[in-house]
Amino acid sequence: MEIVLAILVGCLFAISAYLLLSSSLIRLILGVFVLGNATHLMIFVLGRLTRENPPLIEYGLKVAEPGIANPLPQALILTAIVISFSLFAFLLVLSYRAYQSLGTINTDEMRVAEPEPTGTLLRGRDV
Amino acid sequence: MSDLTAWLVVWPVAIPLIGVALTVILWGRERAQTNIGVIAISLQLVSSIVLLQHVWENGPLAMAMGGWSAPFGIAFAADVFGAGLTVAASLVALLVLIYSLADTNADHRRAGFIPLILALMAGVAGAFLTADIFNLYVWFEVTLISSFGLMVLGGRREQLDGAVKYAFLNLLATTFLLIAIALLYGMTGTLSMADLTGKVAALPADSPIEIIALLFLLSLGMKAALFPLHFWLPAAYHTPLPAVSAIFAALLTKVGVYSLIRVFMLVFPDGADIAREAMIWVAVATMIVGALGALAESDIRRVVSFTVVSGVGVMVGGIAIGTEAALLGTTFYMIHSIIISAALFMATGMIVRAGGGTRIADLAGLYKGAPFLAVAFLLCGLSLAGVPPFAGFWPKVYLVQAGLEAGAYGIVAGILISGFLTLMLVGRIFALVFWRAAPEGAPAVASDGGAVMKGTLGALTILTFVIGVYSAPVVNASGRAAAELFAPDAYIGVVLGRSAQADAGGVEGPGARP
Amino acid sequence: MNSLILRTAVPALAGLMLLFSIYVLLRGHNEPGGGFIGGLIGASAFAIYTIAEGLASARRALIVPPITIAGVGLFLAAISGIVSLLFGDAFLTGQWWFPAFNPDLKYFSSVVLFDIGVYLVVVGAISGIAFALEERE
Numbered sequence: 001m002e003i004v005l006a007i008l009v010g011c012l013f014a015i016s017a018y019l020l021l022s023s024s025l026i027r028l029i030l031g032v033f034v035l036g037n038a039t040h041l042m043i044f045v046l047g048r049l050t051r052e053n054p055p056l057i058e059y060g061l062k063v064a065e066p067g068i069a070n071p072l073p074q075a076l077i078l079t080a081i082v083i084s085f086s087l088f089a090f091l092l093v094l095s096y097r098a099y100q101s102l103g104t105i106n107t108d109e110m111r112v113a114e115p116e117p118t119g120t121l122l123r124g125r126d127v
Numbered sequence: 128m129s130d131l132t133a134w135l136v137v138w139p140v141a142i143p144l145i146g147v148a149l150t151v152i153l154w155g156r157e158r159a160q161t162n163i164g165v166i167a168i169s170l171q172l173v174s175s176i177v178l179l180q181h182v183w184e185n186g187p188l189a190m191a192m193g194g195w196s197a198p199f200g201i202a203f204a205a206d207v208f209g210a211g212l213t214v215a216a217s218l219v220a221l222l223v224l225i226y227s228l229a230d231t232n233a234d235h236r237r238a239g240f241i242p243l244i245l246a247l248m249a250g251v252a253g254a255f256l257t258a259d260i261f262n263l264y265v266w267f268e269v270t271l272i273s274s275f276g277l278m279v280l281g282g283r284r285e286q287l288d289g290a291v292k293y294a295f296l297n298l299l300a301t302t303f304l305l306i307a308i309a310l311l312y313g314m315t316g317t318l319s320m321a322d323l324t325g326k327v328a329a330l331p332a333d334s335p336i337e338i339i340a341l342l343f344l345l346s347l348g349m350k351a352a353l354f355p356l357h358f359w360l361p362a363a364y365h366t367p368l369p370a371v372s373a374i375f376a377a378l379l380t381k382v383g384v385y386s387l388i389r390v391f392m393l394v395f396p397d398g399a400d401i402a403r404e405a406m407i408w409v410a411v412a413t414m415i416v417g418a419l420g421a422l423a424e425s426d427i428r429r430v431v432s433f434t435v436v437s438g439v440g441v442m443v444g445g446i447a448i449g450t451e452a453a454l455l456g457t458t459f460y461m462i463h464s465i466i467i468s469a470a471l472f473m474a475t476g477m478i479v480r481a482g483g484g485t486r487i488a489d490l491a492g493l494y495k496g497a498p499f500l501a502v503a504f505l506l507c508g509l510s511l512a513g514v515p516p517f518a519g520f521w522p523k524v525y526l527v528q529a530g531l532e533a534g535a536y537g538i539v540a541g542i543l544i545s546g547f548l549t550l551m552l553v554g555r556i557f558a559l560v561f562w563r564a565a566p567e568g569a570p571a572v573a574s575d576g577g578a579v580m581k582g583t584l585g586a587l588t589i590l591t592f593v594i595g596v597y598s599a600p601v602v603n604a605s606g607r608a609a610a611e612l613f614a615p616d617a618y619i620g621v622v623l624g625r626s627a628q629a630d631a632g633g634v635e636g637p638g639a640r641p
Numbered sequence: 642m643n644s645l646i647l648r649t650a651v652p653a654l655a656g657l658m659l660l661f662s663i664y665v666l667l668r669g670h671n672e673p674g675g676g677f678i679g680g681l682i683g684a685s686a687f688a689i690y691t692i693a694e695g696l697a698s699a700r701r702a703l704i705v706p707p708i709t710i711a712g713v714g715l716f717l718a719a720i721s722g723i724v725s726l727l728f729g730d731a732f733l734t735g736q737w738w739f740p741a742f743n744p745d746l747k748y749f750s751s752v753v754l755f756d757i758g759v760y761l762v763v764v765g766a767i768s769g770i771a772f773a774l775e776e777r778e
Contacts (some may be wrong), residue, residue, distance in 0.1 A: 039306050042310075046310065078677070082677065083272075087272065087768045090294070096286070102287065102288060104286060134732065147715060152709055152713055350671045
């Protein structure tokens, strides 16, 4: 089972790398999202997979029986999902606003903050 | 654990968080928000000074959150390094906050300027004080989310443009950080940095430690703006409000450098040779590229952004040298850089205000209308370049000395060349912006900044001068921080040991669960 | 969105979702559930209400601005961590109070307070985002 999930994680990383190399904002957003999901799945696999033994302590016991699933990865993944969810929401709003105000979703054309050099560096006569 | 002193390590994080809650409840009431903001950051400063004093006298201090002992629970821990940086960060944040009162308008404050600054400070203090590597990632994200909000505050076109690049690159960096943490967890089964030290050392020799160390270098280097991943910083830092740029430049890259030091001193104290070798060349390239970029720029705010990049190179150069003396220099340089980056961005904001533009070609003759600003900028610039008797001189002396002793001639050359280039840069900017005569018929200086801006900039200038002249306290503190980083037994012991006590006393917490 | 079916169904549906979200919040004390997932369900109730009835009536239904709800939640969560200071425990240590009249009641604890805080933060923040997105349409 681990090997299947490991291959899946690899595929997701490949997809996100492909998407992130694009210059379209939409593809970038999707790439970041897929990258986040690949990472979450990777945490899940790295926490070792255990079947049919939920990490719950039986009633009356103070310590769980050995052999239960690792309860930590789901906590880590939940934290990471919450964070990536809020960042994803922010990125969506930001990209939409950027599209409204800059009129493009092509990152190569976003040159407002970094205009192309126009040769107006100071020359001798200015000094 | 009835030991209330351990709470000292929580307050620098908890106070700004409560401030965020209160200011968010009072959304729209700018005056109350501003008061709460100033009080919260002041309290944060006071609590971190008390923490530093305690740590200085009694050694590292730790507290296990919720009584769940490390390595299973999350612990906060402070040593001189973390506590000292928290003091420097909250001091500069307080000054920037006061400066921002004159810099922001009602619209900015209505859009949540104060809550965002407080959240940023909670995140920065949390990153400096946590002893859990996943928790470090969470604090990174807290700073990141609030910095996104601050970045777009005002919503001008170039801000949105800069924010897009800033957001994507930083989001990628933290995702890579998460990947590195996940791989480390998968191999060792622990997330507590104190526990990781022993667990990583005990791993079999064929473990892919090198890869993980390189991933940490990649992700944290991206956060810290190391060459060749520095390009997002000059693309974004010049777009937000000057006060926001000041606090970003002062703190965000430093959090990245801090985490690099923690990871490479605590998690990978040995080994990770490829990452360390890479760090040397990356650091040298960052210093030079930053300084050259600053010289080539024609927009004054971007010039200052590039000097931040150059400074990051110097700090990481110290980590790459890797001796105790070098870490002393790096710690000192971090404190110096927190002060000077904020001061320079504040001064630049005032220059733009005074001259009415950001292009150096359009700025001229500001000395006449704003002499105070001119002098403060010159002094801060000299401190940045590392000219005695300012604070920027000493860390470079220690770093160069440590580099010569360790035979790291590349880094020594890098520090000297970048210092020389920075000095040229400061002279060029001063001559063009302040000294050269304004063209005939040019409008008079619009504003010299007003008392609040001048006061805060003056305070930082005096601070960098005083630290330069009377450097013994900072040198001692940096030396102590470096010594503790090289002998982390006390830190590890207090995170794992004290929390064992907390476990004995805090059993009723988890155990009482019906 | 102008759909008769949606507008008829949504008031009942949103109310049920809110009720369910509180059930999930309290259930989370000892069983799967909790503040975050409950908050998400609560926020979806407001989101679906916004889609059906429009932004203005959704804002009216929420009475206070969403950001204030999030602020109150964050404040409750922070306070629940500091409660343990009074008992000399570490930050965020759970404190329980079992009332004399019914010692089996397990809901009077700082842990539940923290969960309620999380619930409010999530409801406030997510419905705030949903409103903001709806506003730009």
